[in-house]
Amino acid sequence: MDKLKKGRILKVLSLITLLLLAVAAFATEVQAQETCLQCHGDVGQNVEGSVHSFLSCTSCHTDITGFPHPEGASLDKKESVVTCSYCHKGQITESYRESFHGKAVHLGSQRSATCADCHGAHDVLGADNPNSKVAKANIPQTCATCHDKPSPGFAEGSQHFKLAPTGPGAPMYYTAKFFIWLTLITITALVIHIELQLYHNLRTILRERKRG
Numbered sequence: 001m002d003k004l005k006k007g008r009i010l011k012v013l014s015l016i017t018l019l020l021l022a023v024a025a026f027a028t029e030v031q032a033q034e035t036c037l038q039c040h041g042d043v044g045q046n047v048e049g050s051v052h053s054f055l056s057c058t059s060c061h062t063d064i065t066g067f068p069h070p071e072g073a074s075l076d077k078k079e080s081v082v083t084c085s086y087c088h089k090g091q092i093t094e095s096y097r098e099s100f101h102g103k104a105v106h107l108g109s110q111r112s113a114t115c116a117d118c119h120g121a122h123d124v125l126g127a128d129n130p131n132s133k134v135a136k137a138n139i140p141q142t143c144a145t146c147h148d149k150p151s152p153g154f155a156e157g158s159q160h161f162k163l164a165p166t167g168p169g170a171p172m173y174y175t176a177k178f179f180i181w182l183t184l185i186t187i188t189a190l191v192i193h194i195e196l197q198l199y200h201n202l203r204t205i206l207r208e209r210k211r212g
């Protein structure tokens with residue numbers, strides 16, 4: 001057999017192996033999913049009807065393969081956000097990270113809002129679907145699960161804006177800038193004030209020494 005032929009056969013063989021591996025992985029995933037549904041049928045139905053119908057349970061619950069579940073299989077708020085951020089990156093995730101909710105969850109708050117708190121974990125629907133938790137008409141109700149008596153217009157702003165000098169994030173951007181400068185100017189003025197006071201005290205002491 002010449003070298004060229006051997007190389008071709010190897011290539012075909014490795015391709016077949018890859019294909020088999022992919023089929024096996026898919027079969028395992030389908031099997032795992034079937035297993036989950038034996039006990040979590042209601043969750044399965046929710047996912048089936050959501051924008052994520054193409055995902056399996058283990059796409060998001062990566063550390064669970066069967067029952068009994070490993071310790072720490074339940075997702076706390078931080079892990080819940082990390083789970084959605086496997087796939088949703090960029091502007092959506094960044095704007096969340098910069099929000100009140102994102103910062104609080106990052107600091108360990110167990111009360112603030114995660115992606116799943118506003119969108120649902122298993123029944124996620126696009127904003128244009130009238131049944132979505134984030135459809136325009138349903139947003140006030142979604143916020144009200146935590147914010148008892150929101151002021152009028154509370155739920156009106158966009159939830160995923162960037163702090164940028166233009167666009168819906170502009171007011172927040174300039175407010176943040178304003179407070180940063182206000183802080184810097186206040187601290188500078190304070191330091192100058194203290195230095196002047198010290199200088200004044202020193203001169204008084206020196207003058208009194210001269211006299212005395």
Ligand code: HEC
Nearest residue numbers: 032035036038039057058061064065066067069073074075
């Ligand atoms: C034999 C029934 C059974 C099967 C099969 C099963 N679960 Fe569970 N699952 C439970 C029960 C009962 C609980 C709540 C008690 C507990 O935490 O063990 C639970 C809890 C959970 C939780 C919440 C976290 C937790 O530990 O409380 C997740 C997430 C979960 N299951 C995902 C899965 C996934 C994914 C699969 C498939 C790979 C699966 N389950 C298969 C019975 C099952």
Ligand code: HEC
Nearest residue numbers: 036040043044047052055056057059060075080083116121
């Ligand atoms: C798109 C990602 C995603 C998929 C797909 C997904 N889950 Fe979850 N699941 C989550 C998140 C995130 C949480 C945590 C909920 C929270 O933060 O309130 C969760 C929580 C759970 C819980 C805890 C109880 C609850 O409802 O909050 C169970 C049980 C569970 N999942 C089972 C499943 C099963 C079974 C499947 C497959 C049919 C599945 N999940 C598919 C993201 C997912």
Ligand code: HEC
Nearest residue numbers: 051059060083084086087115116119120121124125126127
């Ligand atoms: C394994 C990858 C993956 C994970 C994990 C995941 N998503 Fe998705 N999500 C997608 C894909 C892909 C789409 C479909 C995009 C489309 O249809 O344009 C989508 C669609 C969406 C949509 C609708 C967007 C639209 O334009 O219609 C929302 C909202 C959403 N996901 C929120 C979440 C939330 C909340 C979580 C966590 C609970 C999550 N996703 C976890 C991959 C993922």
Ligand code: HEC
Nearest residue numbers: 084088092093096113114115118126127128134158159160
């Ligand atoms: C405080 C509630 C809230 C939180 C927290 C939140 N979102 Fe949203 N999200 C919304 C609302 C409301 C919309 C509808 C459009 C808007 O207001 O920006 C939206 C829009 C989206 C969209 C586009 C949906 C579409 O159909 O176009 C995606 C994708 C999304 N969010 C994913 C996420 C992910 C991922 C996280 C976490 C990293 C997250 N969201 C956190 C409320 C929230």
Ligand code: HEC
Nearest residue numbers: 100101104109111112113114117118142143145146154155
């Ligand atoms: C899961 C509970 C939860 C949900 C749902 C939720 N929030 Fe919040 N939100 C909080 C908590 C708790 C705080 C207090 C600060 C912190 O810990 O993040 C907060 C703080 C805020 C703040 C800044 C401080 C303030 O009180 O003015 C705004 C603005 C806000 N939320 C708007 C919204 C809007 C709009 C929605 C709906 C799209 C929403 N939240 C949904 C829990 C939630």
